[in-house]
Amino acid sequence: NAGVMQNPRHLVRRRGQEARLRCSPMKGHSHVYWYRQLPEEGLKFMVYLQKENIIDESGMPKERFSAEFPKEGPSILRIQQVVRGDSAAYFCASSPGGLAGVYEQYFGPGTRLTVT
Amino acid sequence: AQSVTQLGSHVSVSEGALVLLRCNYSSSVPPYLFWYVQYPNQGLQLLLKYTSAATLVKGINGFEAEFKKSETSFHLTKPSAHMRDAAEYFCAVSGNTPLVFGKGTRLSVIA
Numbered sequence: 001n002a003g004v005m006q007n008p009r010h011l012v013r014r015r016g017q018e019a020r021l022r023c024s025p026m027k028g029h030s031h032v033y034w035y036r037q038l039p040e041e042g043l044k045f046m047v048y049l050q051k052e053n054i055i056d057e058s059g060m061p062k063e064r065f066s067a068e069f070p071k072e073g074p075s076i077l078r079i080q081q082v083v084r085g086d087s088a089a090y091f092c093a094s095s096p097g098g099l100a101g102v103y104e105q106y107f108g109p110g111t112r113l114t115v116t
Numbered sequence: 117a118q119s120v121t122q123l124g125s126h127v128s129v130s131e132g133a134l135v136l137l138r139c140n141y142s143s144s145v146p147p148y149l150f151w152y153v154q155y156p157n158q159g160l161q162l163l164l165k166y167t168s169a170a171t172l173v174k175g176i177n178g179f180e181a182e183f184k185k186s187e188t189s190f191h192l193t194k195p196s197a198h199m200r201d202a203a204e205y206f207c208a209v210s211g212n213t214p215l216v217f218g219k220g221t222r223l224s225v226i227a
Contacts, residue, residue: 004159033214040125042206042217043160056214091159102148102167105215107159 002027004094004108005074012114013082021077021111025094032075033105034067037089048098049075055098082115089113118143118209122218130226135179135194137221139207142188149190150208150215151181160206166190177201197225 005024013019025032030051035043048056049069060067064082069075079086091110097103123138141147148167152160164175171183181192190207202225207218 035217040219042120042122042219043215045214045216048214059214093160104162104165107152107161109157109159 004092004106006090006092006108006111008111009109010112010114012116014116015083016081019079019082019086019113021079021090021092021113023075023077023092023094023108025075025092026106029094029096029106031095031098031103032069033093033095034075034077035091035093037091037110039088043091046077050098079113082113084115087113087115118147118211118213118216120207120209120216120218122205122207122221124221125219126222126224128224128226129197131199132196135192135197135201135223137192137205137207137223139181139190139192139218140188141190141207141209143209143211145211148210149181149183150210151175151179151190151192152206152208152217153177154204154206154220156203163192163205197223199225199227201225 032049034046037043045059047067064080066078089110089112092108093105095103095105119142121140150165151163154160164173166183174180179194204220206220208215
């Protein structure tokens with residue numbers, strides 16, 4: 001059973017460009033979480049999605065960031081008009097259920113975004 | 117609301133010595149508590165979790181943690197450090213809300 005896959009692993013964007021980060025959950029998992037990790041910081045929750053639904057986006061910046069998890073295909077985290085402060089590692093996790101305390105979240109290797 | 121404080125951003129131990137990584141939490145509901153390990157350029161791997169069963173939780177790689185409600189703590193220990201334990205360790209809490217992580221503790225193991 002393949003683990004959570006993220007691509008690309010490294011992404012370089014110039015200020016003002018768009019960044020698209022992809023996450024394929026583990027087989028059988030329909031719950032996806034996105035986290036951001038800034039240098040010297042822990043992971044910060046961004047958004048929680050189920051297939052075709054955003055369940056909790058309380059951690060998402062109000063502008064330029066969006067996420068989706070379509071019926072078919074990977075989950076996408078999209079950052080429009082990137083700025084230097086968006087440089088970070090973005091991790092995706094998937095789980096078979098939505099209760100964070102009950103269902104283990106399995107993490108992908110992350111996408112390291114660098115904005116120049 | 118939940119929060120986590122990890123005391124010590126960097127801990128250094130000798131190989132074979134006791135490992136103790138500290139975590140204190142705050143939660144308005146009975147918490148679920150987790151310890152994750154992150155190796156360089158990799159994602160997080162679950163070491164162990166507390167879900168209101170036994171207060172002493174055993175995890176992978178010889179790690180264990182004890183839930184102490186009176187102290188709001190969930191410290192991670194390992195009796196004897198190995199070089200391969202060098203990594204970043206994160207404590208996290210959830211009250212069936214999204215995981216809230218501490219800032220992490222980097223463990224160095226000296227030969």
